[in-house]
Amino acid sequence: xxxxxxxxxxxxxxxxxxxxxxxxxxxxxxxxxxxxxxxxxxxxxxxxxxxxxxxxxxxxxxxxxxxxxxxxxxxxxxxxxxxxxxxxxxxxxxxxxxxxxxxxxxxxxxxxxxxxxxxxxxxxxxxxxxxxxxxxxxxxxxxxxxxxxxxxxxxxxxxxxxxxxxxxxxxxxxxxxxxxxxxxxxxxxxxxxxxxxxxxxxxxxxxxxxxxxxxxxxxxxxxxxxx
Amino acid sequence: xxxxxxxxxxxxxxxxxxxxxxxxxxxxxxxxxxxxxxxxxxxxxxxxxxxxxxxxxxxxxxxxxxxxxxxxxxxxxxxxxxxxxxxxxxxxxxxxxxxxxxxxxxxxxxxxxxxxxxxxxxxxxxxxxxxxxxxxxxxxxxxxxxxxxxxxxxxxxxxxxxxxxxxxxxxxxxxxxxxxxxxxxxxxxxxxxxxxxxxxxxxxxxxxxxxxxxxxxxxxxxxxxxxxxxxxxxxxxxxxxxxxxxxxxxxxxxxxxxxxxxxxxxxxxxxxxxxxxxxxxxxxxxxxxxxxxxxxxxxxxxxxxxxxxxxxxxxxxxxxxxxxxxxxxxxxxxxxxx
Numbered sequence: 001x002x003x004x005x006x007x008x009x010x011x012x013x014x015x016x017x018x019x020x021x022x023x024x025x026x027x028x029x030x031x032x033x034x035x036x037x038x039x040x041x042x043x044x045x046x047x048x049x050x051x052x053x054x055x056x057x058x059x060x061x062x063x064x065x066x067x068x069x070x071x072x073x074x075x076x077x078x079x080x081x082x083x084x085x086x087x088x089x090x091x092x093x094x095x096x097x098x099x100x101x102x103x104x105x106x107x108x109x110x111x112x113x114x115x116x117x118x119x120x121x122x123x124x125x126x127x128x129x130x131x132x133x134x135x136x137x138x139x140x141x142x143x144x145x146x147x148x149x150x151x152x153x154x155x156x157x158x159x160x161x162x163x164x165x166x167x168x169x170x171x172x173x174x175x176x177x178x179x180x181x182x183x184x185x186x187x188x189x190x191x192x193x194x195x196x197x198x199x200x201x202x203x204x205x206x207x208x209x210x211x212x213x214x215x216x217x218x219x220x221x222x223x224x225x226x227x
Numbered sequence: 228x229x230x231x232x233x234x235x236x237x238x239x240x241x242x243x244x245x246x247x248x249x250x251x252x253x254x255x256x257x258x259x260x261x262x263x264x265x266x267x268x269x270x271x272x273x274x275x276x277x278x279x280x281x282x283x284x285x286x287x288x289x290x291x292x293x294x295x296x297x298x299x300x301x302x303x304x305x306x307x308x309x310x311x312x313x314x315x316x317x318x319x320x321x322x323x324x325x326x327x328x329x330x331x332x333x334x335x336x337x338x339x340x341x342x343x344x345x346x347x348x349x350x351x352x353x354x355x356x357x358x359x360x361x362x363x364x365x366x367x368x369x370x371x372x373x374x375x376x377x378x379x380x381x382x383x384x385x386x387x388x389x390x391x392x393x394x395x396x397x398x399x400x401x402x403x404x405x406x407x408x409x410x411x412x413x414x415x416x417x418x419x420x421x422x423x424x425x426x427x428x429x430x431x432x433x434x435x436x437x438x439x440x441x442x443x444x445x446x447x448x449x450x451x452x453x454x455x456x457x458x459x460x461x462x463x464x465x466x467x468x469x470x471x472x473x474x475x476x477x478x479x480x481x482x483x484x485x486x487x488x489x490x491x492x493x494x495x496x497x498x499x500x501x502x503x504x505x506x507x508x509x510x511x512x513x514x515x516x517x518x519x520x521x522x523x524x525x526x527x528x529x530x531x532x533x534x535x536x537x538x539x540x541x542x543x544x545x546x547x548x549x550x551x552x553x554x555x556x557x558x559x560x561x562x563x564x565x
Contacts, residue, residue, distance in 0.1 A: 095296055095299075103310065103311055103314035106307055106310075106311060107311055109307075110304065110307055110308060110311065113300075113304055113307075114304060117296065117297055117300050118296060118300070119300065120299050120300055120303040120304075121303050121304060121307040122303060122307070123306075123307050123310045123311070124266070130268070130272055131266050132266075133272040133273055134231050134232050134233045134262065134265045134270075134272065134273065134279075135233050135262065135279075135299070135303065136279070137278055137279045137280045138276050138277075138278055160275060161275045161276070162275075162276075164276075181475070
């Protein structure tokens with residue numbers, strides 16, 4: 001008999017032969033990127049591959065995930081929607097504003113979005129948050145996975161506009177896209193410092209952990225606004 | 228203060244309270260088009276932290292939070308679809324064609340190598356390769372079928388190759404036909420690129436040639452991006468490795484990237500190439516800008532480029548003498564390139 005353990009609201013660990021990370025499927029019967037579907041006691045779960053999702057890796061790295069059933073999320077760097085689909089599962093009664101800049105990725109994202117009513121796709125540059133000001137409400141969580149050299153600045157600009165004062169920032173920093181030559185540890189230290197001091201608003205870092213072995217040279221960060 | 232939201236226009240008082248509101252009708256397509264028009268800067272954007280959802284509920288645009296989500300979902304989805312359908316501009320089509328051409332080239336080479344390896348066992352003396360071999364095999368199959376008037380007839384009759392049995396012959400003939408059709412496809416794509424380049428970038432096409440021009444657009448990402456590049460960037464596009472080696476260490480700067488395939492550059496003697504590459508890049512950058520912003524053909528660009536190249540050739544007729552210490556490390560203080 002498979003065993004279902006809740007790791008965080010809407011995020012489960014299922015033991016069926018081996019352990020799977022999973023979320024409850026909001027669009028039953030549909031898979032997004034070839035993941036497994038597990039039916040247990042009338043609910044359908046989608047397995048979540050932490051190697052393909054930085055948020056999934058953060059869960060396994062014991063981050064506190066500040067997402068609940070009714071959370072509003074601003075998701076920067078939605079790409080083809082692998083992680084977005086799981087966030088959409090978790091915040092089943094909330095809203096996800098999925099910002100992506102590449103029309104090519106948006107094409108894949110759209111086929112996913114069409115079946116999930118809590119997803120709102122936005123084809124825009126996350127570095128210019130004013131472009132989507134007429135669409136996005138204040139959110140509980142800003143999640144960022146953009147792999148840009150100025151990602152700390154992008155996070156700050158979006159948080160300034162859209163993050164509620166008691167909200168959280170979750171981000172994945174990719175050392176290789178900030179400086180290909182520098183030592184990743186040094187890049188991480190510099191980026192943390194930037195988040196803490198360089199821009200307005202400033203952040204208080206709650207957790208920062210390397211996402212090894214799921215993602216190489218990536219740092220996961222959970223932060224909130226500095227009082 | 229007036230502000231624009233995706234569902235309507237709001238009038239905001241000093242204290243941030245909504246004074247008046249003018250919600251739109253719930254037509255998804257209209258709302259999507261409006262939402263796209265609001266992306267332009269300068270429209271009344273809501274202040275940071277403004278709660279659009281409560282405003283929409285208060286002004287009666289949406290009856291419930293669920294309805295708000297459901298409408299916003301449809302509007303953003305429709306807007307994104309509209310943007311996607313507009314994203315495949317003519318220069319994007321050229322880029323896809325250039326990428327397809329590279330794939331076809333690579334595949335044709337791999338398969339024709341395979342054919343030459345395979346057919347070599349049956350007729351090693353043919354001396355054919357690539358396209359010619361593919362055409363030969365597709366036409367005759369076994370070397371026994373070579374027509375007497377074919378120049379290879381004598382070689383084919385005295386070949387040391389193995390007998391090609393009917394079963395194998397069928398397979399090889401089919402394989403060769405596929406390779407032939409790849410070469411045909413390559414021609415077709417090249418013709419497509421040439422004619423589209425003539426339409427969307429006539430000046431670039433004239434100055435660089437359609438293939439080089441298309442490759443420049445492809446690497447830059449779009450004609451707009453290419454036009455925004457300084458000419459020094461255009462000069463070294465495609466020489467990334469050499470450029471970064473130069474920036475990081477004391478390596479010499481690259482003189483040319485993919486523009487090296489320009490006949491003005493690769494037919495010139497080595498000591499003029501850097502100077503000519505600089506001149507060509509300068510004019511290519513002008514050409515790209517003219518193509519993007521006016522689209523009219525400006526023949527004087529080519530004339531000016533020719534004049535400039537002539538001048539460079541006249542000024543530098545002799546190769547410079549190589550420095551005696553070249554290849555050795557300079558003595559004393561190390562000078563760093565700035």
